[in-house]
Amino acid sequence: MAQRDRFPDPKVEIRMTSLHSTRGANYWSRLPITRMDLTIGAYENISSADIPGFTQALVSAMPGLRDHRCSIGEPGGFLIRLKRGTYCAHIVEHVALELQGMIGHEVGYGRTRGGDTTGEYTLIVEHINESVGLRSAALALEIVQSAFAGTLNSVEHQVAELAALAETPVPPPLIQHLLCGITGGAHRSETRRELVRLGFTGPELIVDVSPSYILNAGLPYSRSDIAIILDAKLTDVPDYYRIPRRARRLVSVVADA
Template sequence: MTGVAARPEAASEIRMTMLHATRGKNFWSLRPVTRMDLQVGAFDEISSAEAAGTTERLVAAMPGLVEHRCSIGERGGLIVRLRRGTYAPHIIEHVALELQTMMGHEVGFGRTRGGDVEGEYTLVFEHRHEQVGLRAAALALEVVQQAFDGVLESVDAAVTELRAIAEGPDTPPLHGRVLCGIIGGDGRAEAQQALRERLEDPEQLVIDVSPNYLLQAGLPYARSRMAIILDAELTDVPPRYQEEELAIKLVNVLCDAVERDGMVICPAKAWEIQDYARDSGCRVAVFAADERVTSRDTRRARAVALVRDGRIVIDGCDGVSDAGALDPALPAAPQVAAALAATTLCTECRR
């Protein structure tokens, strides 16, 4: 016999494994988002179409879901997806957004993706108030569990609770401005130290941005004057984010925080990173730990740094200059990137 009674209970199968909010620009969005990771158990293979009445219960409790366009791209798109069959994490994302809309916060951005481990999903959604977003995630999980289990009647209590939370204090937004953020798989600490040693004011903030921290919490500052991207060969993130496409997307988050016409120091031949920086309104300078810089790199670079005969050579708007010898005890790339960053800063100060 099949039917509701034969299915596992969503309340026990669908479980939250992580919940937090990001304050700064992040892998998912330029806006603050709430992130929730879920394990769905048997509901990895049970869609809304296979759970009779799920769609009807959700729409009855939250009529505003009809406004969600979803991937269909038009009003009622989510309802079409629900009737055809979509899965719990995706539904929870939309319910979390709709609960916030019902209590008066206009939000619309959300994404659901496969999680960092097998059988897990990551969903993120926009919030206007951090505590509201966190609670909306937990309440959305409960609502969808109840819808699958056939016991959902109303979301009025959830909406009332969110309104009460919204009246309380929110986490203050990030306002910090730093000189430079540095990201990459290796060499961040060396680049940070080398840049500080070259700065006229060593007290200026140069931030080592761990890729895993960035993935989990977003940038720890709001704006920067420049950024150094050493590479996209990341090791301290889950395996799927080590893949080239996602790794590049992650390191490019630093470009989002660089002020307009600020500088991004990029590796030679990292053309996707260079193009993203330019598209973000930044100027680009390019470095290499050897002499292998291509014409494509130099065509639009504000400055270029390379290594020749053990010395750092910088070709910028003021001509070619010698930035000193490499320290053989340290990796070359961080030293070259730091020298290029310091030189471009000094050039700007003289203008």
């Protein structure tokens, strides 16, 4: 315990700042995803390799993590990353995916990216059931906090909770078919009005979608016949997503539907 006492309290340092899901095409994927934003405080500089017994405790509680490929690209890749030293946001991503796998939901897509500020991260994980996805992310954070604190023994209760939650109805898929989706940094409403004036269709079938909405919620429809991207000079998203290549990727989501 003395060794553990020299590390900051992970339940104080590692905190969730937002949690939500997207159902339509989004910045990260065309799949439905759960997104969690984290701030990790002092654990920006503390990895899994720095904590005695961390990897053993986590993998003993969740043996399926041994099969995760991670960026190494082969079964056991994530285990290698844990032993070499990886950081808490990335670990939360894998634990959230594994929790869903433990109740029979076959999901595998996840990503972790740094935010605008040191110590801030965004992680996303695929889900089949929206409620399960959201809860699995929150439970994954608690599990990783416990592993860093040296108090993790079992995830039996968390898995039982998710299994019960999986029995709840799944929201129906997005099926709205539009004529046109419009996005960009400026002149969206003017473009929409001009299309209506020219007689393309009723205004309800032409949707102006702000880049910030796409980033946080994905597209609000499943398909459009036309996608109009006015520009990628964005002002309503964090600086991280204003970088030209990321801004172009964000606005191009309207072309995915």
